[in-house]
Amino acid sequence: MMMGYALSATTVMGVMNGCKADTVTSEAGWKPAFFDAKETDLIKLVTEQILPATDTPGANDVFVHRFMDQMIAEVYTPEMKERFRKGLAELAADCKTTYGKDFADCTDEQRDELLLKHEAAARSTDAQRDEAYAAEKKEFARMASEDFSTGVTYERTNREPFFKLLKEMTIVGYFTSEKIGEEVLNYDPIPGVDIPCLDMSEMPNGRSWSF
16 A cells, blocks of 8 residues: 555565565675665665654665665566666756755655655556557467566566655665564464454554464
8 A cells, every 4th residue: 555556566576585674783794686886875865765664664774775686687678678767867857957966965844745756657657558568468478378487567667767666665674674574564483363453453552463
């Protein structure tokens, strides 16, 4: 619900393959497999802007940027890697053009404005793409029955707008981290009695359980 759209197949596959955010508790010794130093700094700022630390940990507290780096390096196709890197560069360039400074030097209001602008553009791209896919749906379905890698799921995943992939990985990386699972989602490894109808306000911290 937070993302407003379904997860891409690539992200689901990355999680299933074991991509995690907070596998260690420090930045010491960590080296990105995909991002360069400048891209890493920007990703950390953007993901923290999307999920800032409040009464719960922020994106940087659970190393979401590591999840994204591993996901892109190990799961993304070459075309998707190129598109993501290009999208990140365009985001940085747009920030410079719009505000005359880097994302790191912008105010929270300017950062939010920029990210919302790119999210709106991604949603518009989604609508245009879906309209174009309507005419190709039958063909993709036929291809999917013959070879899953060339079917509908693959085609949609490899044409997702950059910002959608960015936001998707930020949220998935955050909520699949151990810290968030235990401290925010109230993960219970040994659940007790099943209560099918319980008022959410009666639950600990007012938050839903992960299982």
